[in-house]
Amino acid sequence: MERYQNRQDQNSPFGEFQRNFDDYRRKLNQFMKGWGLWAICGILLIMYICSGFYVVGPGEKGVVLLFGKEYSISDPGLRYRLPKPFMSQVVVDVTKVRRAEIGFRSDGSRTRSVPAESLMLTGDENIVDVQLIVQYMVQDPVKFLFGAEAPENTLRASAEVALRGIVGENTIDYTMTKGRVEIQQKVQSYLQKLLDNYNTGLLVTQARLLVVDPPSQVQEAFHDVVRAWEDRERLIKEADGYSEDVIPKARGHAQQEIRQAEAFKAQRVIRAQGDAQRFSLVVSAYSKAPAVTRERLYFEAIEKVFSSARKLVTQGSDSKVMPLLNLSDAYGLLPAPPTDKQNSADDQSRKGH
Amino acid sequence: MLKYALALFVVALVALQSVFVIQEWEQGLVLEFGKPVRIIREPGLYFKIPVIQELIVLEKRILAAEARPAEYITLDKKRLTVDTVSRWQIDQPLVFFQTVRNYVGAIARLNDITSARLRQEIANHNFKEFIREEREKIMNQVTKGTEEQAKRFGIRVIDVRIRRVDLPEEVQSSVFARMKAERERIAKRYRAEGDEQAREIRAKADKEREIILAEAYKQAQALKGEGEAESAKIYAAAYTKDEDFFRFSRSLQAYKNIFSKDTIFLLNPDSPMLRFLESPYGKPVNSAERKIAVPKAP
Numbered sequence: 259m260e261r262y263q264n265r266q267d268q269n270s271p272f273g274e275f276q277r278n279f280d281d282y283r284r285k286l287n288q289f290m291k292g293w294g295l296w297a298i299c300g301i302l303l304i305m306y307i308c309s310g311f312y313v314v315g316p317g318e319k320g321v322v323l324l325f326g327k328e329y330s331i332s333d334p335g336l337r338y339r340l341p342k343p344f345m346s347q348v349v350v351d352v353t354k355v356r357r358a359e360i361g362f363r364s365d366g367s368r369t370r371s372v373p374a375e376s377l378m379l380t381g382d383e384n385i386v387d388v389q390l391i392v393q394y395m396v397q398d399p400v401k402f403l404f405g406a407e408a409p410e411n412t413l414r415a416s417a418e419v420a421l422r423g424i425v426g427e428n429t430i431d432y433t434m435t436k437g438r439v440e441i442q443q444k445v446q447s448y449l450q451k452l453l454d455n456y457n458t459g460l461l462v463t464q465a466r467l468l469v470v471d472p473p474s475q476v477q478e479a480f481h482d483v484v485r486a487w488e489d490r491e492r493l494i495k496e497a498d499g500y501s502e503d504v505i506p507k508a509r510g511h512a513q514q515e516i517r518q519a520e521a522f523k524a525q526r527v528i529r530a531q532g533d534a535q536r537f538s539l540v541v542s543a544y545s546k547a548p549a550v551t552r553e554r555l556y557f558e559a560i561e562k563v564f565s566s567a568r569k570l571v572t573q574g575s576d577s578k579v580m581p582l583l584n585l586s587d588a589y590g591l592l593p594a595p596p597t598d599k600q601n602s603a604d605d606q607s608r609k610g611h
Numbered sequence: 612m613l614k615y616a617l618a619l620f621v622v623a624l625v626a627l628q629s630v631f632v633i634q635e636w637e638q639g640l641v642l643e644f645g646k647p648v649r650i651i652r653e654p655g656l657y658f659k660i661p662v663i664q665e666l667i668v669l670e671k672r673i674l675a676a677e678a679r680p681a682e683y684i685t686l687d688k689k690r691l692t693v694d695t696v697s698r699w700q701i702d703q704p705l706v707f708f709q710t711v712r713n714y715v716g717a718i719a720r721l722n723d724i725t726s727a728r729l730r731q732e733i734a735n736h737n738f739k740e741f742i743r744e745e746r747e748k749i750m751n752q753v754t755k756g757t758e759e760q761a762k763r764f765g766i767r768v769i770d771v772r773i774r775r776v777d778l779p780e781e782v783q784s785s786v787f788a789r790m791k792a793e794r795e796r797i798a799k800r801y802r803a804e805g806d807e808q809a810r811e812i813r814a815k816a817d818k819e820r821e822i823i824l825a826e827a828y829k830q831a832q833a834l835k836g837e838g839e840a841e842s843a844k845i846y847a848a849a850y851t852k853d854e855d856f857f858r859f860s861r862s863l864q865a866y867k868n869i870f871s872k873d874t875i876f877l878l879n880p881d882s883p884m885l886r887f888l889e890s891p892y893g894k895p896v897n898s899a900e901r902k903i904a905v906p907k908a909p
Contacts, residue, residue, distance in 0.1 A: 325656035326634035343632070379776055381743040384790050385783065404635045406673040406698075415675065415696050419772040426742045426776065430790075455769060456673050456698050472794075475787045479794035486798035490805030497809035501816035508820035512827030519831030523838030530842030534849030540860065541853045552859065559863035560884055567874040571885070 310341040317353030319399045322346075328400060350399040355463060358410070360417050361389035362468070377473060378422050384430040389469040390445065392417050394462045401459025409458035413449075416456070417465070420448040434470045442467055628661030633668070640667040640704045647705050669704050673769060674714065678722040680775065683730055689738040692777045695725050697757065698769040706765030720764060721757070725771050728756040746773060 313336055314320040320332035322339050323346050329339075332347070339345040361376030362369050376387050394413060396402045406412050424444045428437050446465035453460050472480040544551045632655070633639045639651035642665045651657055652671075659666060680694040699721060701707045711717040732749045733741060741749060750773055758768040778786060850857040878885060 323635060323654075325654070326632040326637070327654040328635050374775075377777070379742055379778065381739075383739070383742070383786065385778075385786055404672060407636075407670060407675070412673075412675060412698075415677070415774060416772070419696065419774050422775060423746055423773075426746060427744075452770075452772070472790070473787065475784075476790045476794065479791040479798075483794050483798045483801065486801035490801045490808075493802075493805035493809040494812065497812035497816075500813050501819075504816045504820050505823070508823040512823045515824075515827045515831045516834070519834035519838075523834045523841070526838035526842040527845065530845035534845050537849045537857065537860070538852065541856055544856055545853070552856075555860065555863060557884075559866055563866050563870045563874075564876065564884075566872040567870050567876055568872070569876045569878055571878045571888075 306341055310339050310345065312337055312339065312347055312349070314349055315351075318349050318351050320347045320349045321399050321403060323348070328404075331399065348399075348403055350396055350402060352396045352399055355393050355395050356410070358392045358394070358414050358417060359389075360392065360414070360421060361387075375418065376469075378425050380425055380430040380433055381427055382429040385473050386425065386430050386433055387469065387471045387473050388421065388425060388433075388467060390417060390421050391464075391466050391468055392449065392462060393464040393466075394460050396459060397461035398459035401457050403459075405457030405459050409453075409456075409460055412456055412458050413453060413460055413462075416452040417445070417449050420445045420452065420465075424448060430472075434472075438467055438470060625661055629658050631657055631659065631666055633657060636670065636672045637668050638671045638701065638704050640669065640708055641665070642667060647708070650704055652704075667704075667708060669701050669707065670714075671701065673698050673700050675699075676718040676721045676725075677774075678726060680777075681726055682779065683733045685733055685738045685741055686735060687737045690779050690782065691733070691738070691741075692775070692779055693729065693733070693773055694775050695722075695729060695753075695771055696774050697721055697725055697771045699761065700767045700769065701765060702762075702767035703765035706763075708765075710764045711766075717764060717766060721761060721766065721768070724757050724760045725753060728753045729771075729773075731756075742776065749773070 312320065314332055314334045316334050318334055320337060322329045322332060322337075324340075324344065329345065337347075339347055362371045364370075371387075371389065373387075376389055377385055378388060380386050392413065398405075402409055424441050425433055428441065433441060442465055446462050449465060450462050453462065471477065631639075633651050633653070635654045637654065639649075639657070640647055641649040641651070641659050643660075643663055645665075648664070649659075676697040676699060678695045678697070680692045683691050683693050685691060699717075701717075707717065711720055729749075732752050736745055736749065750771060754768060754771045757771050761768045777783075
């Protein structure tokens with residue numbers, strides 16, 4: 259007791275607190291005796307009633323429940339319902355497009371493949387690596403909330419069912435090439451059918467195949483097929499190039515040969531005409547004085563022939579001089595000393611004149 | 612004052628014990644000392660006797676039962692790893708509660724039923740049929756079979772779907788090897804086809820070139836022949852006017868062309884050319900020569 263007594267000392271902090279507390283209590287009692295209590299009750303009541311306000315954002319729908327039972331559906335804006343435990347609401351975004359990734363997960367900018375999900379059997383017993391993206395939205399908020407447990411998980415699982423089902427119906431080549439669009443459409447309609455069946459209230463807006471690839475173990479072989487196709491095209495193009503090169507050149511050569519032949523023909527004919535004309539003119543002149551003309555022509559020709567050729571005039575018709583002529587020397591068949599040759603040639607020509 | 616407050620507190624406690632709400636996605640079962648007395652299927656506000664009666668709340672929504680992957684054998688003795696997912700709903704809460712009590716138990720039972728049915732169905736089909744053609748039909752069969760058996764547990768089965776069908780690990784590598792071989796075959800074919808077509812195109816080009824050149828040669832030869840023929844005709848027409856003179860003049864022309872400065876002539880003064888070489892009056896002309904020299908009058 260002594261210790262408590264001490265605490266109530268003027269100076270101790272506890273003593274001060276005690277005094278303040280007593281003071282408050284006195285004031286509170288006074289307040290309660292007046293309108294104070296009612297005021298507090300009133301404020302609490304108003305606060306309670308006000309707890310029934312809630313906001314439905316743009317693109318959202320609010321589902322209002324009265325004692326757990328669907329009561330109404332509210333549109334965007336500031337809305338009011340009775341406070342709990344009478345009414346409650348669940349707000350669902352019905353315009354947001356949501357996405358589910360099958361066969362891969364993206365965190366931020368990076369994507370990571372999930373082989374367990376992405377590898378699947380095709381109808382021709384091959385294995386293909388498929389990544390699918392499903393875009394969907396809530397079509398019916400009531401079904402979405404109350405139709406199926408975890409509707410978005412249902413969607414993921416059903417998307418896998420649909421994708422594997424459809425891929426299993428097709429061959430690997432069809433799936434990877436021409437069939438892509440068709441498979442997308444089939445997956446989408448199949449998935450929608452399942453979702454409707456399960457009362458999920460979800461609408462698939464798009465199912466898109468992101469990747470349809472051979473598994474990494476055989477990717478190199480598939481790439482080689484692509485390269486082989488390119489090789490094939492290249493070989494054909496090269497051959498085409500050869501053909502484009504050779505044929506025009508051949509045509510050019512052909513034209514050249516034909517034109518040359520044409521030139522030859524024209525030349526022959528024209529020259530013949532010239533020769534003929536000349537001959538005709540000469541003949542007509544000749545016929546006027548045949549003997550003289552004939553001899554003149556003869557001498558002209560002989561003159562021309564003899565003027566340049568080497569000549570040797572012999573006496574008489576005997577040709578005793580023949581053996582003396584060194585024919586080989588004259589025709590340069592045997593090499594002879596140049597001076598001798600020169601002299602003998604000079605001698606001969608002097609003899610001729 | 613205190614008495615009122617205490618009374619109010621007790622009333623509130625009793626009320627809380629006796630009033631309950633069944634949500635839109637729930638259904639309820641009221642037990643009286645463990646004995647079911649009421650099934651509540653609609654959401655709303657309900658009452659029960661406190662302490663004596665007990666409430667069991669169950670899901671009303673469609674639930675999933677995902678089975679673990681298990682190995683199955685097809686009719687053609689191929690092994691497959693298959694997992695399924697079933698969708699179900701508690702149809703009769705009372706039966707459900709009495710037979711399987713909770714979701715875990717229900718899912719285990721369901722998976723047992725589906726895998727047994729699936730094993731039976733897969734064993735009746737070949738691998739190819741199962742993968743490709745009959746998947747839907749098999750799933751419908753399994754659904755039907757499961758549906759009937761699940762009724763005993765107060766469960767309504769919406770459907771059973773095969774999710775993943777995979778080959779066991781050790782088979783996968785041989786599948787990859789086969790796929791690789793198949794691609795190699797295709798690659799070889801493409802390259803060979805390229806070679807085939809390239810050769811054909813080149814040979815065709817060569818052939819065309821030869822034909823073009825031969826045609827040109829043919830045409831050129833014909834043209835040359837025409838030229839020769841025509842010129843021959845022209846010459847003939849001209850020269851037949853005086854054949855003798857033609858022979859004479861053509862010979863002279865030939866002499867001019869034939870003999871060059873290397874030619875050696877052995878000349879005899881008796882030749883007509885040298886008739887005047889030794890005498891201004893000349894040697895008499897050989898009558899035979901004369902005859903040739905003077906042409907017949909045309």
